[in-house]
Each structure stands twice: as C-alpha cells, then as structure tokens.
Amino acid sequence: ETGVTQSPTHLIKTRGQQVTLRCSSQSGHNTVSWYQQALGQGPQFIFQYYREEENGRGNFPPRFSGLQFPNYSSELNVNALELDDSALYLCASSFPSPSSTDTQYFGPGTRLTVL
Amino acid sequence: QKEVEQNSGPLSVPEGAIASLNCTYSDRVSQSFFWYRQYSGKSPELIMSIYSNGDKEDGRFTAQLNKASQYVSLLIRDSQPSDSATYLCAGSSNTGNQFYFGTGTSLTVIP
Numbered sequence: 001e002t003g004v005t006q007s008p009t010h011l012i013k014t015r016g017q018q019v020t021l022r023c024s025s026q027s028g029h030n031t032v033s034w035y036q037q038a039l040g041q042g043p044q045f046i047f048q049y050y051r052e053e054e055n056g057r058g059n060f061p062p063r064f065s066g067l068q069f070p071n072y073s074s075e076l077n078v079n080a081l082e083l084d085d086s087a088l089y090l091c092a093s094s095f096p097s098p099s100s101t102d103t104q105y106f107g108p109g110t111r112l113t114v115l
Numbered sequence: 116q117k118e119v120e121q122n123s124g125p126l127s128v129p130e131g132a133i134a135s136l137n138c139t140y141s142d143r144v145s146q147s148f149f150w151y152r153q154y155s156g157k158s159p160e161l162i163m164s165i166y167s168n169g170d171k172e173d174g175r176f177t178a179q180l181n182k183a184s185q186y187v188s189l190l191i192r193d194s195q196p197s198d199s200a201t202y203l204c205a206g207s208s209n210t211g212n213q214f215y216f217g218t219g220t221s222l223t224v225i226p
Contacts, residue, residue: 042216048213056212104149104214
C-alpha cells in the first residue's frame with residue numbers, strides 16, 4: 001500500500017456529462033500527478049500539481065482540469081465526457097519537491113466508463 | 116518517435132529463468148528512469164528507479180541504464196510465477212515535470 005487513496009473506485013457516466021475524481025496524497029507528499037490509462041496502454045500524463053499550482057501538462061484538452069488543495073489532496077475534473085474518456089484514471093504523489101528524481105507512488109485508480 | 120518505447124511482448128519465460136525487459140527513450144526524456152509492475156486491474160507498483168549510467172541491483176531485480184544509447188533494461192533473475200504481470204518503463208522529462216510511460220511489456224512466468 002502506498003498511502004495514496006482515490007475515490008470513487010468505479011464510475012459510470014454518459015457522454016456529455018461532467019465528472020470529478022478525487023485523490024489524497026501520501027503523507028508528506030505535496031506533488032500530485034494524474035494519468036489516464038486506456039486498456040492495454042501505458043499511463044498517459046495529464047498534469048501535475050505542486051503546492052496548489054499546475055506544474056506541467058500533457059497533451060490533453062482544456063476540458064481536463066484539476067485542483068490541488070492546501071492539504072495537497074487533488075481533484076481531476078473532466079467536462080463534456082466522450083466515449084474515449086473511458087479509462088483507468090491514476091493519481092500519483094511524490095516527495096516534497098517536484099524535481100525529476102522524485103519517485104511517484106500510485107493510488108488504486110478510478111475506473112471510468114462513459115456510455 | 117514516442118518518448119518511451121517498449122516491446123509489448125508478450126514475453127514468456129520458464130520458472131527460474133532470467134527475464135529481460137527493454138526500453139528505449141527519446142531526447143525529451145533524460146532525467147530519471149523507473150520500472151513499475153502492474154498486475155491486471157491494479158495500479159502500477161514501483162520496482163526500481165535508476166538515475167545514473169550502469170547497473171543497479173535490488174534483490175532479484177537489476178536495472179541497467181545506458182544514456183549514450185538511450186536504453187534502459189530490467190533483468191529479473193530466478194523468475195517466479197508471481198512475477199507474471201505487465202512491466203512499465205517510465206522516464207521523466209528534461210524539465211522534470213512530466214513522466215512518460217511506455218506501453219508496457221506483458222511477462223508470463225511458466226511454472
């Protein structure tokens with residue numbers, strides 16, 4: 001167990017709806033990254049938050065947005081859901097500074113299905 | 116070219132053999148490298164990290180990094196059926212604020 005928690009575990013939405021996924025980082029970690037993992041693929045980096053600011057973003061459209069709170073927990077929001085958004089969404093937290101040498105520890109993920 | 120590329124396999128080895136997993140990376144990836152193991156339906160679990168050229172050993176696992184060839188590998192000695200999983204190679208960007216993952220290599224250890 002990494003100490004990173006995510007909720008909900010599973011979620012079913014319909015196309016066009018909006019969804020919010022939540023993540024609590026491991027104690028002492030102030031950097032949170034979000035990933036999308038489609039079936040049979042590796043995780044794709046969505047964005048990273050460090051001390052409540054977006055610190056990096058992958059190739060995802062603006063309808064993917066996020067927040068990080070003072071306690072370093074984080075939310076991923078996806079608007080106007082599309083069928084291709086169906087995936088496992090992973091949150092990873094890392095040690096105090098967002099340097100490239102920081103190891104990321106993953107939560108259990110949220111399985112999102114868009115119908 | 117994708118930032119991190121892996122042979123998707125599948126790779127099958129008999130129990131007790133050495134499993135060799137390979138990964139190459141692009142110029143956009145240069146800082147740190149990681150190997151994760153992912154069981155079906157579960158999230159990735161860190162096996163090893165490597166930052167410097169050469170070998171790094173941890174128990175039955177050895178990671179190798181060759182920055183000149185832009186190549187990372189993972190050797191699993193004395194492979195066990197419980198090692199059967201998908202192995203993900205990951206690297207961080209030059210700017211340090213992005214992680215890139217390969218598509219994963221599926222390993223099956225046959226008893």
